[in-house]
Amino acid sequence: MSDDFELDTDDLKRRMDGAMTNLKTEFASLRTGRASASMLEPVMVDAYGSQTPINQVGTVNVPEPRMVTINVWDKGLVGKVEKAIRESGLGINPQLNGTIIMLPIPELNEERRRELTKVAGQYAEHARVSIRNVRRDGMDQIKKAKSDGMSEDDQKFWETEVQELTDKMIKVVDDALETKQAEIMQV
Structure with missing residues (x-):
């Protein structure tokens, strides 16, 4: 039974991409002047x-x-x-x-720009949490398969796959946040 386990990484990626799409929508709603x-x-x-x-x-x-x-x-x-x-x-x-x-659209003052960068940070943190929740779901599927007889090597392989996907998506969120914050602070 353990040889049949195939983690649906496409589904995990799709769900993580959904968090990114939501983040981009939230970023678009932030005024940049x-x-x-x-x-x-x-x-x-x-x-x-x-x-x-x-x-x-x-x-x-x-x-x-x-x-x-x-x-x-x-x-x-x-x-x-x-x-x-x-x-x-x-x-x-x-x-x-x-x-x-x-x-x-009024000119943004320094104080308002700083507030908006904090809001952007909150939006990014929500996206990171969503991505981590998808990661947890994937890890739970792997643990269930392990209890159903999956080998430790397979478990490590799938855990590494999920973690690499998560790290990659978190980096995309961080990069998007950095870009948005620079855009907001630009006078």
């Missing part, structure tokens, strides 16, 4: 009885480096979109112009 449509992705609007992403209730544009505009399709949702942005914690003050909501 430049306007970007992706900074509004985590903001949800209470529209039509459910939580809806902003890009599904209006057109998000970046007409200039320090301005994001949202052309809300339904006039009845303009107030709800504005409220969602105010309550999102992005630190942006929306300005209304009919059905268009303008979001002027």
Whole structure:
């Protein structure tokens, strides 16, 4: 039975990649002093009885480096979109112009930049924890196979495989964090 054990490393890698994808989405939502449509992705609007992403209730544009505009399709949702942005914690003050909501992106001061680097660090730590949880699942599968009769050599081989995959993914997270922090601190 032990010879049949084959750890699904593709599944582990896919799950770790999911943590990286989530991290990239979270990083995209962090302001770096430049306007970007992706900074509004985590903001949800209470529209039509459910939580809806902003890009599904209006057109998000970046007409200039320090301005994001949202052309809300339904006039009845303009107030709800504005409220969602105010309550999102992005630190942006929306300005209304009919059905268009303008979001002027203020210059980041040193203190705010440091806060954002800490938030980026927290996001990276969440990704590391997710990756370690996937690693633990893989190690648990190996331990179960060991108790079912897997040889010690096979156990060591699979544990090494899982650990190398984990180390590689943690390094990717660390590199992404370093890049994002440098981007945030850039004036």
